Amino acid sequence: MATNLEFIKSASGTSVSSLSVTDCFSAKYDVYTVVGRGDFTNSNAFIYLRFLDSGGSEVSASNYDYANLVMESYASFGESRTTNADHLERIVYSHNGNDFGFEINIYNPYDSSSYSFCQWQSGGRSSLGLVGIKSIGVLKQTATMSGIKIYNPTFTDINVSVYGVK
Amino acid sequence: MADDLKYGYKGAEPTQSFGNNTGVFDPNDINNLIADNKWTTFGQLELIETQTSTNGTSAFNFLNLGSYNVHFVTFTNCKATSAETNMALRFSNNGGTSWIATGYQFAYWFGRNVNPLEQKSTNSAFLGYAGQITSSTVCGGYFYVYNLLDSSKYSFASYQSEATSNTTQYSFGSGVLPTAETHNALQVTMNTDSLVAGAVVSLYGIRYS
Numbered sequence: 202m203a204t205n206l207e208f209i210k211s212a213s214g215t216s217v218s219s220l221s222v223t224d225c226f227s228a229k230y231d232v233y234t235v236v237g238r239g240d241f242t243n244s245n246a247f248i249y250l251r252f253l254d255s256g257g258s259e260v261s262a263s264n265y266d267y268a269n270l271v272m273e274s275y276a277s278f279g280e281s282r283t284t285n286a287d288h289l290e291r292i293v294y295s296h297n298g299n300d301f302g303f304e305i306n307i308y309n310p311y312d313s314s315s316y317s318f319c320q321w322q323s324g325g326r327s328s329l330g331l332v333g334i335k336s337i338g339v340l341k342q343t344a345t346m347s348g349i350k351i352y353n354p355t356f357t358d359i360n361v362s363v364y365g366v367k
Numbered sequence: 368m369a370d371d372l373k374y375g376y377k378g379a380e381p382t383q384s385f386g387n388n389t390g391v392f393d394p395n396d397i398n399n400l401i402a403d404n405k406w407t408t409f410g411q412l413e414l415i416e417t418q419t420s421t422n423g424t425s426a427f428n429f430l431n432l433g434s435y436n437v438h439f440v441t442f443t444n445c446k447a448t449s450a451e452t453n454m455a456l457r458f459s460n461n462g463g464t465s466w467i468a469t470g471y472q473f474a475y476w477f478g479r480n481v482n483p484l485e486q487k488s489t490n491s492a493f494l495g496y497a498g499q500i501t502s503s504t505v506c507g508g509y510f511y512v513y514n515l516l517d518s519s520k521y522s523f524a525s526y527q528s529e530a531t532s533n534t535t536q537y538s539f540g541s542g543v544l545p546t547a548e549t550h551n552a553l554q555v556t557m558n559t560d561s562l563v564a565g566a567v568v569s570l571y572g573i574r575y576s
Binding site: 206208211236240270272273274275277278299300301302304322323330332333334335360362364 | 409412436545
């Protein structure tokens with residue numbers, strides 16, 4: 202009997218401005234774990250996330266809410282929160298050449314009767330030092346989602362893997 | 368199976384990949400496909416090793432990290448011998464002969480019902496702290512650890528824990544050792560004191576990460 206994390210799909214890219222993992226959600230799982238790592242070329246930038254709908258199109262409607270605790274090793278922590286945004290923000294904060302890693306737990310993305318909730322935690326490094334982020338977010342649409350898109354900076358390299366949680 | 372009947376096919380053989388294995392397989396085929404990460408078998412949180420403390424254990428050294436890009440570490444039932452201490456990580460670049468004891472950066476939130484606070488360091492001897500414990504406090508939690516074996520990247524971790532005594536405490540945070548090199552051994556340790564018997568620390572690799 203299969204248990205624990207079940208690999209579904211991974212995607213990777215070099216010198217890309219976004220990375221989509223398509224058709225990774227299905228009726229087989231209710232909860233997913235996404236792990237990612239990479240680097241980008243921008244100075245001190247955030248990574249954003251959008252869901253992909255059942256047809257594979259980006260969900261860009263202003264239906265995202267999120268809240269972040271940004272934890273810096275060199276400064277006071279900061280809170281940020283937004284309602285009705287068109288994306289989830291602050292998946293990672295990092296800097297050219299400083300790398301990053303993140304994990305995201307996603308709940309009910311394929312359930313057409315539920316909102317898609319998620320929580321994530323990440324480590325990146327700005328030009329000044331470590332930046333850790335702990336966050337919650339939701340897409341307030343009762344619709345089936347099929348995947349995710351990670352974007353905003355230009356990624357030197359990025360690898361994202363999606364697992365179903367059994 | 369003879370090469371001209373690879374996977375039961377004569378001539379062009381089907382391409383094999385995770386989630387898409389086609390044909391008839393003998394044990395050697397399966398072993399070779401497993402080695403090439405092309406055989407479909409679920410359960411990608413793969414246990415590498417579990418260690419259990421005895422009285423006075425002050426570190427759990429994991430010298431075999433497999434070949435994973437992302438590792439997952441769990442710690443449970445951690446209780447200090449006598450003093451207040453904190454669970455943390457250290458890395459090694461020489462297979463565990465020595466442990467890097469400077470240069471870690473971390474930031475974490477320490478939640479409790481009285482005086483919750485943020486903690487940070489730009490040059491620490493440990494990556495943490497994940498979970499404060501005492502001789503009357505039991506703590507459990509986890510770390511995700513990124514890029515340990517990638518010589519071109521910094522090694523990051525994110526973590527979360529909970530401890531219980533008269534009050535409930537929790538912490539979550541992130542850390543990095545900003546040196547791009549291979550870290551081929553991992554130590555789960557504490558910044559002072561030691562543990563009583565019964566703490567369990569497990570190291571997993573997340574395959575295909």
